[in-house]
Amino acid sequence: EAGVAQSPRYKIIEKRQSVAFWCNPISGHATLYWYQQILGQGPKLLIQFQNNGVVDDSQLPKDRFSAERLKGVDSTLKIQPAKLEDSAVYLCASSSRADTQYFGPGTRLTVL
Amino acid sequence: KNEVEQSPQNLTAQEGEFITINCSYSVGISALHWLQQHPGGGIVSLFMLSSGKKKHGRLIATINIQEKHSSLHITASHPRDSAVYICAVSRLSNFGNEKLTFGTGTRLTIIP
Numbered sequence: 001e002a003g004v005a006q007s008p009r010y011k012i013i014e015k016r017q018s019v020a021f022w023c024n025p026i027s028g029h030a031t032l033y034w035y036q037q038i039l040g041q042g043p044k045l046l047i048q049f050q051n052n053g054v055v056d057d058s059q060l061p062k063d064r065f066s067a068e069r070l071k072g073v074d075s076t077l078k079i080q081p082a083k084l085e086d087s088a089v090y091l092c093a094s095s096s097r098a099d100t101q102y103f104g105p106g107t108r109l110t111v112l
Numbered sequence: 113k114n115e116v117e118q119s120p121q122n123l124t125a126q127e128g129e130f131i132t133i134n135c136s137y138s139v140g141i142s143a144l145h146w147l148q149q150h151p152g153g154g155i156v157s158l159f160m161l162s163s164g165k166k167k168h169g170r171l172i173a174t175i176n177i178q179e180k181h182s183s184l185h186i187t188a189s190h191p192r193d194s195a196v197y198i199c200a201v202s203r204l205s206n207f208g209n210e211k212l213t214f215g216t217g218t219r220l221t222i223i224p
Contacts, residue, residue, distance in 0.1 A: 040216065041216055042116070042198055042200070042213075042214025042215050042216050042217060043155075043198075043212075043214050044214075045211060045212065048209055048211075050209075055207055055208075055209045056205060056207045056209050056211065058206075058207070091155065093155075100157050100160060101157065101212070102157070103147075103154060103155035103156070103157075104154070105152065105154040106152070106154060106155075
C-alpha cells in the first residue's frame, strides 16, 4: 500500500511570496489533515477534511492560509503571502477511521 | 501549561540500555498515541492505547488512565532507535471530530 505523498519536500521563499504544497493521501482514506510543525514543537492541526468537506479549520490563519480538497482525494495548502513565522514543516496525514493517522514525509518551508 | 507534557526533552543513552519516556496529560481523552519522527520529518505511528499495555518487538507502551500518565519503553536500545518520540492524545473536539493534541517530543540518541 502506497503511503501519503507530499511535494515538494523542501521549499525556500522570501517573505511576502506565495507557496503551495500538495498532498496525495492513501487511497480510500476519507479524512485528510494538514499540520504545521514549528521547530522544537509538536505538530499543530491546521485543517481537517472529511472527503471534500472541511471538518475543522479553527486554527488555520485564514487571512493568509487556504486549503482545498477537490474531489475528496488530493489536497493543496497555500500560503499567500508568507511571513517569517511560517517557517516550519507542513505535514499531511490521512486516515480511514477516527484513529490511526498515516503521515506523509512533510514539506520543510523556509521563509527568508 | 501544555495539555500534553513529555519528559525528558532529550535523552542520550548507550546501546543496549533500557529506555523510558514519559507522557502526562491534563484532559479527558479517548486514546493516547506514541509516534516516532526521524530527521527529515516523517512520522510513524507506533501505538494507540486506551488502557493497559501494548508490546511490539522491543517497544512497550503503558497507560494509567486514572493518573493520566503513559510510558514508552525501549528494551535493548539500538542506534537505529535514535529519533524524536512524540506523545499525542485524541479527544472529541467542539466540531465533533477526533482531534490529536501533541506533546513537544523527546529526542532520543543511542550511542554505539
